[in-house]
Amino acid sequence: MRTLLLASLMGATALPALAEEVNVYSHRQPELLKPLTDAFTEATGITVNTAYVDKGMVERLKAEGDRSPADLIMTVDVARLGEVKDAGVTQPVESEALNVVPEALRDADRNWFGLTTRARIVYASKERVAEGEVTTYEDLADPKWKGRICTRPFTHDYNVALTAAHLAHHGPEETKAWLEGIKANLAKQPEGGDRDQVKAIWAGECDISLGNTYYMGQMLADDEQKDWAESVDIVFPVFDGGGTHVNVSGVALAAASPNKDAALKLIEFLVGDEAQKIYAETNHEFPVSDHVERSELVTSWGEFTPDAMSLSEISALRPEALTLIEEVNFDG
CATH class of the missing domain: 3.40.190.10 (Periplasmic binding protein-like II)
Structure with missing residues (x-):
């Protein structure tokens, strides 16, 4: 045994x-x-x-x-x-x-x-946008941009988060007015992704767009999209009283x-x-x-100050941000 x-x-x-x-x-x-x-x-x-x-x-x-x-x-x-x-x-x-x-x-x-x-930045036409012409996210609602902005749908998560950050800084009334201002400045109805907006700038359909920084690296590595990327500058806007989202x-x-x-x-x-x-x-x-x-490429895009707002706080505001986006029928 x-x-x-x-x-x-x-x-x-x-x-x-x-x-x-x-x-x-x-x-x-x-x-x-x-x-x-x-x-x-x-x-x-x-x-x-x-x-x-x-x-x-x-x-x-x-x-x-x-x-x-x-x-x-x-x-x-x-x-x-x-x-x-x-x-x-x-x-x-x-x-x-x-x-x-x-x-x-x-x-x-x-x-x-x-x-x-990744920073939510502005892609700006090298030919049609002067240096320093856009400096803040709040600037995007300025009537000077009427007919000059392209964007993916604002109901997309990336833009919902940006809107929630604006909400954290400025509250619901100012955020709704901001959304209405940007909508009034659109060159066309929101569609596609961030790279599609850069293509639209390259094609002369608009002058500025919102996008994530890493798309620049992806476009530069693509034979077809490289020309789009080289037609724009990266601009790091900030919130009034804050940093870059x-x-x-x-x-x-x-x-x-x-x-x-x-x-x-x-x-x-x-x-x-x-x-x-x-x-x-x-x-x-x-x-x-x-x-x-x-990386060397990312460093070449320049320095910026990240917004200090906690992402936990921004995340908690996303349902309210989405409600405001839908109230103004931004993508309609």
Whole structure:
């Protein structure tokens, strides 16, 4: 009996350990994350499985409930990060390593953390817009821009977040008037994405547009879009009494994470120097870590002062911001 028991124990210890893995639900295309996940796997031996969930992230996680295989949620925009938190499909994370993320760029309850930042800037025609002609977001409602502005729909998350930031600075009455002013200045009905607006400037359909900084890097790397990019300057507007609006790509730990320890290792890796350098070089984004420099291309776009408004506060105002956008029928 003793011999059989010893043999059984020895056999159990001889079994190979199960390989660690992390399952990621991502709003971002897997190819954008692959350089990061490959580096993490090489450093730790932990496999990363990425599922691209373009739409219905919250609905999917709620439907899966406690059986969900998701460990991490990776997405862009504070609105989407706030959405998954508010839906109760995330959980708070305590880790000193994550304190490298500035307080303004992480959830006050530590349910999500920014991984990179991007500024919501103005693309301005090199030929038709003078230097210093636009300096603030409030300027966009000035009648001097009548018939000169292009934008993607304002109901898009990027513009909802910008509107929520304006709301945080100025309140609902001024924000509604601001939205009405910009709408009156549009050259055409909102449509397409940020790069489409730069194409419209290149084609002479408008003179300025709103966009995220990293699109400049993407356009310059594209043979067709390079001409669009070279037709505009990047302008970093500010809020009156504030700075330039920044948004984030971020990560949250799923509420039902089956591989919590491995998932935490990946979050900590993503805010570390190696991953932050990869973000800076390949995605043309600003690192959240002060330890990592911007890429040469991103540095060439110039310096700016990020708005100090907490993204948690901005996220909380997004429903009211969307209501105001719909009240003025901005996209109609």
